[in-house]
Amino acid sequence: MEKLKERYPKVETLKEDGKIHVQNLWGDDSFFLRFDEKTDLKFLDHYFFPPELMGMYSLEKNLIEIFAFPISPTSDLIKRSFSFNYKGESFQCEWGEPTDDFIEIAKAFREQKEESKSGYRNLRQFRDLYRIEELPKFLSTYFKDKKPFNFFIKGNLSQIHEDLVEFSKTLNFYMSFFDRETPLIQILSIPYDKETFNLPCHSLFDTFPTSINATNIDNTLLDIITVANNTSDPRLRFIFYYQILEYASYYFLKSDIKDRLNNILKRPDVSFKSDEYTKTIIEEFKNHFKNNDDKTKLDILISDHIKLSDLKLELENNTDYFSRTIEFDGGFTIEPIMNNSIEGIDQLADNTIKAIKENIVNIRNSLVHLREYRENKVILPTDKNDNLLMPYIYLIRRIAEKIVIDR
Numbered sequence: 440m441e442k443l444k445e446r447y448p449k450v451e452t453l454k455e456d457g458k459i460h461v462q463n464l465w466g467d468d469s470f471f472l473r474f475d476e477k478t479d480l481k482f483l484d485h486y487f488f489p490p491e492l493m494g495m496y497s498l499e500k501n502l503i504e505i506f507a508f509p510i511s512p513t514s515d516l517i518k519r520s521f522s523f524n525y526k527g528e529s530f531q532c533e534w535g536e537p538t539d540d541f542i543e544i545a546k547a548f549r550e551q552k553e554e555s556k557s558g559y560r561n562l563r564q565f566r567d568l569y570r571i572e573e574l575p576k577f578l579s580t581y582f583k584d585k586k587p588f589n590f591f592i593k594g595n596l597s598q599i600h601e602d603l604v605e606f607s608k609t610l611n612f613y614m615s616f617f618d619r620e621t622p623l624i625q626i627l628s629i630p631y632d633k634e635t636f637n638l639p640c641h642s643l644f645d646t647f648p649t650s651i652n653a654t655n656i657d658n659t660l661l662d663i664i665t666v667a668n669n670t671s672d673p674r675l676r677f678i679f680y681y682q683i684l685e686y687a688s689y690y691f692l693k694s695d696i697k698d699r700l701n702n703i704l705k706r707p708d709v710s711f712k713s714d715e716y717t718k719t720i721i722e723e724f725k726n727h728f729k730n731n732d733d734k735t736k737l738d739i740l741i742s743d744h745i746k747l748s749d750l751k752l753e754l755e756n757n758t759d760y761f762s763r764t765i766e767f768d769g770g771f772t773i774e775p776i777m778n779n780s781i782e783g784i785d786q787l788a789d790n791t792i793k794a795i796k797e798n799i800v801n802i803r804n805s806l807v808h809l810r811e812y813r814e815n816k817v818i819l820p821t822d823k824n825d826n827l828l829m830p831y832i833y834l835i836r837r838i839a840e841k842i843v844i845d846r
Contacts, residue, residue: 523592607626639756761775806818
């Protein structure tokens with residue numbers, strides 16, 4: 440296993456009760472491989488075990504084996520075979536029975552953790568199938584009329600050795616183009632140092648209210664915020680919360696203007712003096728329509744509905760985050776809106792709300808448009824970026840909630 444340990448320094452071997460445990464293969468600590476100590480493990484040296492893939496590949500054999508699942512041998516899927524031309528190279532893609540090396544690995548699979556972000560690389564179900572006689576009847580029923588199959592890619596792998604993730608994404612795109620229900624190569628995220636942020640919540644700092652006075656919430660706003668709250672994807676959550684601001688600002692009229700308009704329409708002679716009152720309405724609204732662009736309306740909406748005290752929990756719970764420049768994968772940055780020396784929101788500058796609004800608008804533009812790509816100022820769809828968005832998601836959620844209540 441010399442080559443294997445040279446490629447993957449974190450791979451560990453441990454001898455125990457006549458067995459050899461191979462740990463951290465693929466950099467995955469949710470399971471280990473348990474071999475008999477007499478097993479010749481040199482076969483592992485032939486393979487690369489990319490952390491991003493549920494599979495392994497050999498440059499010597501020019502073969503990638505993607506771990507799939509047990510399936511009926513009569514399925515049309517396993518009859519699928521095609522060539523895939525990628526960057527001047529042709530690769531043969533097909534379904535087939537697992538290799539002997541894979542079977543050796545699958546039989547050696549043992550869970551090490553109760554949960555696995557990688558789904559145990561799909562190895563658990565193969566392990567169970569290969570020891571079906573040992574399974575309880577209710578579990579073995581699942582494998583009835585199924586046989587193990589994997590997905591294979593054959594060709595000059597040296598051409599895509601450093602390009603394997605992009606190759607897999609491209610192949611996935613074309614397979615789903617021709618078959619919406621095709622199984623895809625699962626691409627996993629490489630672990631990174633994830634930041635932990637405090638989740639601001641009123642009931643964590645005070646008792647839950649014994650009485651809540653509901654306002655009459657606009658149905659559209661209620662639908663949007665319900666979807667936003669139930670969406671797991673951070674980027675989509677941010678965009679949905681921003682849609683609330685867009686919707687509210689589009690239909691926004693300052694309360695004093697609405698009051699004046701209502702007063703005009705309530706006059707008993709309005710139907711008899713329509714020309715006169717039309718001029719009055721135009722006069723009342725002329726200044727409003729001069730500043731009727733989206734940016735101005737959003738500025739007015741936030742300044743009229745949001746005060747720093749409304750964002751106290753969001754700002755004070757993640758002061759460190761809001762006190763530093765945040766740089767996302769893709770080059771996009773947002774500037775700090777406070778500093779660590781501030782002990783409370785009452786010490787923040789008068790233009791803090793404006794700075795928050797500008798950062799929110801810039802984040803939204805980068806997420807939606809990607810129009811500054813040539814300037815390397817985008818928020819790429821990575822797990823790290825999703826993590827870095829969280830404090831601003833907390834912030835825009837509170838702003839959206841306040842506007843939903845006020846509207």
